[in-house]
Amino acid sequence: MARQTASNSSSSRKAKASTSSALPKLPRAKALKATGEELLEYYREMLLMRRFEEKAGQMYGMGLIGGFCHLYIGQEAVVCGIQAALKKGDQVITSYRDHAHMLACGIDPKPVMAELTGRATGISKGKGGSMHMFSTEHSFYGGHGIVGAQVPLGAGLAFANKYNGTDNVSVVYFGDGAANQGQIYEAFNMASLWALPVIFVVENNQYAMGTSVKRSSSEVELFRRGESFRIPGEAVDGMNVLAVKEAADRAVAWCREGKGPILLEMKTYRYRGHSMSDPAKYRSKEEVQKMRADHDPIDQVKQRLLDGKDATEDELKAIDKEVKAIVAEAATFAQESPEPDPAELYTEVLTAY
Amino acid sequence: MPVEIRMPALSPTMESGTLAKWNVKEGDEITSGDIIAEIETDKATMEFEAVDEGKIGKILISEGAEDVPVGELIAWLLEEGEDASAIDSAAAPAVAAPVNNDVAQPVAAAPAEVPAVLTPAADEALPEGTTFANITVREALRDAMAEEMRTDENVFVMGEEVAEYEGAYKVTQGLLAEFGDRRVIDTPITEHGFAGLGVGAAMAGLKPVVEFMTFNFAMQAIDQIINSAAKTLYMSGGQIKAPIVFRGPNGAASRVGAQHSQNYASWYAHVPGLIVLSPYSASDAKGLLKSAIRNPNPVIFLENELLYGEKFDVPEVEDYTVPIGKAKVVREGTDVTLVSYSIAVGFALKAAEELAAQGISAEVIDLRTIRPLDIDTVIASVQKTNRIVCVEEGWPTCSVSSEISACLMERAFDYLDAPVTRVTNVDVPMPYAANLEKLALVKVDDVVKAAKAVCYVD
Numbered sequence: 080m081a082r083q084t085a086s087n088s089s090s091s092r093k094a095k096a097s098t099s100s101a102l103p104k105l106p107r108a109k110a111l112k113a114t115g116e117e118l119l120e121y122y123r124e125m126l127l128m129r130r131f132e133e134k135a136g137q138m139y140g141m142g143l144i145g146g147f148c149h150l151y152i153g154q155e156a157v158v159c160g161i162q163a164a165l166k167k168g169d170q171v172i173t174s175y176r177d178h179a180h181m182l183a184c185g186i187d188p189k190p191v192m193a194e195l196t197g198r199a200t201g202i203s204k205g206k207g208g209s210m211h212m213f214s215t216e217h218s219f220y221g222g223h224g225i226v227g228a229q230v231p232l233g234a235g236l237a238f239a240n241k242y243n244g245t246d247n248v249s250v251v252y253f254g255d256g257a258a259n260q261g262q263i264y265e266a267f268n269m270a271s272l273w274a275l276p277v278i279f280v281v282e283n284n285q286y287a288m289g290t291s292v293k294r295s296s297s298e299v300e301l302f303r304r305g306e307s308f309r310i311p312g313e314a315v316d317g318m319n320v321l322a323v324k325e326a327a328d329r330a331v332a333w334c335r336e337g338k339g340p341i342l343l344e345m346k347t348y349r350y351r352g353h354s355m356s357d358p359a360k361y362r363s364k365e366e367v368q369k370m371r372a373d374h375d376p377i378d379q380v381k382q383r384l385l386d387g388k389d390a391t392e393d394e395l396k397a398i399d400k401e402v403k404a405i406v407a408e409a410a411t412f413a414q415e416s417p418e419p420d421p422a423e424l425y426t427e428v429l430t431a432y
Numbered sequence: 433m434p435v436e437i438r439m440p441a442l443s444p445t446m447e448s449g450t451l452a453k454w455n456v457k458e459g460d461e462i463t464s465g466d467i468i469a470e471i472e473t474d475k476a477t478m479e480f481e482a483v484d485e486g487k488i489g490k491i492l493i494s495e496g497a498e499d500v501p502v503g504e505l506i507a508w509l510l511e512e513g514e515d516a517s518a519i520d521s522a523a524a525p526a527v528a529a530p531v532n533n534d535v536a537q538p539v540a541a542a543p544a545e546v547p548a549v550l551t552p553a554a555d556e557a558l559p560e561g562t563t564f565a566n567i568t569v570r571e572a573l574r575d576a577m578a579e580e581m582r583t584d585e586n587v588f589v590m591g592e593e594v595a596e597y598e599g600a601y602k603v604t605q606g607l608l609a610e611f612g613d614r615r616v617i618d619t620p621i622t623e624h625g626f627a628g629l630g631v632g633a634a635m636a637g638l639k640p641v642v643e644f645m646t647f648n649f650a651m652q653a654i655d656q657i658i659n660s661a662a663k664t665l666y667m668s669g670g671q672i673k674a675p676i677v678f679r680g681p682n683g684a685a686s687r688v689g690a691q692h693s694q695n696y697a698s699w700y701a702h703v704p705g706l707i708v709l710s711p712y713s714a715s716d717a718k719g720l721l722k723s724a725i726r727n728p729n730p731v732i733f734l735e736n737e738l739l740y741g742e743k744f745d746v747p748e749v750e751d752y753t754v755p756i757g758k759a760k761v762v763r764e765g766t767d768v769t770l771v772s773y774s775i776a777v778g779f780a781l782k783a784a785e786e787l788a789a790q791g792i793s794a795e796v797i798d799l800r801t802i803r804p805l806d807i808d809t810v811i812a813s814v815q816k817t818n819r820i821v822c823v824e825e826g827w828p829t830c831s832v833s834s835e836i837s838a839c840l841m842e843r844a845f846d847y848l849d850a851p852v853t854r855v856t857n858v859d860v861p862m863p864y865a866a867n868l869e870k871l872a873l874v875k876v877d878d879v880v881k882a883a884k885a886v887c888y889v890d
């Protein structure tokens with residue numbers, strides 16, 4: 080008898096739960112579109128990231144950059160598209176693969192490159208290096224080396240926005256490998272519980288060092304990882320900057336309206352090794368080649384520009400040249416700047432008070 | 433102007449490599465991103481991508497060349513419209529390698545200078561006629577795991593990239609092939625989770641060897657290590673054992689910045705219920721890791737990335753083990769004791785050589801085990817030399833050196849003719865810049881100075 084009641088009440092609870100528990104959903108995707116001007120801007124920005132990273136790789140090979148250096152080549156559309164949906168004061172935080180995120184935030188390439196060479200003019204005065212760069216001026220909060228650690232920090236930035244009553248959102252980037260760290264789910268729970276304005280962006284480039292998503296994850300649809308915290312998620316073609324921008328627009332609006340966190344899974348790909356020292360034995364050359372040939376984010380925009388007659392080959396060449404010059408200037412700056420003053424070793428361990 | 437293609441550095445510690453394969457030949461057109469060559473180091477084979485576009489004008493280093501130094505000119509790339517004659521004019525004005533050696537190889541070079549001859553301690557006397565194999569620390573560690581896995585079915589290895597990738601630093605090379613994926617297990621990036629899972633498996637009677645890609649990431653897992661692994665035997669009144677080894681590289685590497693350069697020896701040494709080992713030589717790495725795997729307690733096994741490629745003589749005896757809890761006098765002397773562990777033993781040995789040249793006889797002790805600390809060996813030395821300098825690649829505050837100092841105050845005060853001195857890294861997070869990193873790390877020179885100071889000579 081008692082058992083009967085118990086099971087009744089639990090099934091009615093279940094029934095009720097399932098009607099009210101339909102997961103919140105982002106509004107539906109709109110058609111992808113962009114003006115010629117926007118396309119040209121995306122092209123220029125992504126090209127800057129690509130050329131910057133190629134130069135960084137080259138300088139690493141020359142011994143001018145030390146330690147770890149993780150290049151973003153192939154993934155440019157993700158930060159480019161998301162940044163285009165943000166406004167001043169929105170914060171960004173990411174992992175060690177951070178150079179392009181900084182360029183997307185509008186940070187001058189010169190102090191970024193100079194940080195890579197460890198010079199006094201670097202954005203962290205040479206004390207941080209490739210993995211640890213920050214800019215409070217541009218609301219860029221790093222640059223973190225411990226896989227997953229930036230995710231609760233990003234939720235904290237969103238907490239501050241809500242606490243202060245601003246309508247800013249924070250964007251937290253993390254990798255597919257990072258998606259298995261426990262602290263991410265602790266952050267998910269709090270972000271949802273307290274309706275924090277945070278966009279969680281999984282940059283699913285399919286590998287964490289040499290481990291593919293299916294070798295590390297019981298649920299490979301990473302956009303579903305927020306479901307048990309009632310965080311709506313969506314998979315996005317992260318090689319197409321227009322798709323990224325479109326999804327980001329909806330996610331930003333959602334967060335600004337106070338509806339809580341969102342999870343976007345960006346399907347993307349890194350062309351280069353995990354870091355400069357990568358044996359590259361875990362995937363085939365054909366796989367990489369196919370991605371580059373069929374899905375390159377920069378080529379896609381270029382094609383769109385040409386097809387729509389929004390730019391001519393010559394105009395694009397002129398942009399290429401201009402970007403190359405910016406990167407060359409950054410490289411020269413980074414090589415010619417002096418090393419930090421030895422006294423810097425002891426400063427900034429604690430804030431003076 | 434033809435563009436130089438130089439031997440790239442593909443890892444923080446790479447100094448030279450084998451040019452295993454050219455994927456292009458002279459005359460080939462390439463664009464940026466093309467894989468033009470394959471390069472091998474002791475760690476891995478890596479692909480070398482073109483940065484610029486153009487035509488391969490001339491290949492200067494042929495396929496198969498070994499020990500090609502980083503920064504060496506290996507080929508010329510011709511730009512649009514140029515032919516090979518452009519190379520001669522470009523090559524003419526003596527093109528100096530643009531590599532700033534200071535920047536390229538800061539601390540990585542240091543251990544190479546270190547003398548490798550170690551006298552085995554008396555209790556490890558080897559049978560007459562023992563032969564030695566000159567192998568790297570990396571191979572010694574792998575051999576230790578493989579030998580223990582062969583003899584004990586309960587031993588398994590788990591961690592990030594340990595199986596298919598064969599270890600981020602190639603320490604588990606060959607283990608998957610020999611033991612299969614039941615016993616060599618790739619984990620997701622989830623340190624707190626797999627450390628806890630490992631402790632649970634150990635409680636159930638297995639003997640996990642858990643690799644942390646580096647000990648910096650073990651901070652994610654430190655609660656399970658201390659609260660679960662270290663304390664459960666005590667809390668359960670002796671019922672629950674946790675025979676587990678946590679191992680991986682510890683300490684600074686090269687230019688990897690504040691979050692990836694830290695020495696955890698004193699953190700773990702603080703905790704009752706843990707054994708903490710931190711060998712320097714390949715023979716100790718092998719012998720101690722075997723002892724660690726057999727030990728029924730949780731063991732923290734601290735390696736050092738910069739030592740992985742260093743070669744030492746390892747005795748070719750069957751089942752070579754080194755006892756836990758025993759320090760080793762690695763150089764005998766009479767004037768001053770230098771006590772150290774891990775990579776800093778190399779610095780101490782180097783300092784001892786320089787001191788010898790200046791007429792000071794230094795005795796060098798490699799602690800090898802940090803907990804339980806073999807303070808008796810240190811005291812015996814101090815009774816002879818009456819002076820001691822602790823040498824540690826780590827922060828000074830609450831360090832292993834601090835502990836030694838405290839123990840000597842309690843037990844050897846009357847034998848000391850000078851204050852116990854600590855020579856350590858500078859008390860700041862590790863900076864990235866090459867010059868600052870060099871300043872932050874413990875140096876041979878500082879050891880020499882400190883030794884002279886306690887001997888009251890200048």
Ligand SMILES: Cc1ncc(C[n+]2csc(CCOP(=O)(O)OP(=O)(O)O)c2C)c(N)n1
Binds near residue numbers: 176257287592621649
């Ligand atoms: C806690 C922690 N564990 C391990 C590492 C070593 N590590 C650095 S990056 C990385 C792979 C991360 O992959 P993913 O999250 O997919 O990001 P991606 O590198 O692809 O951008 C690992 C294992 C680390 N830095 N921190």
Ligand SMILES: [Mg+2]
Binds near residue numbers: 256284
């Ligand atoms: Mg990834």
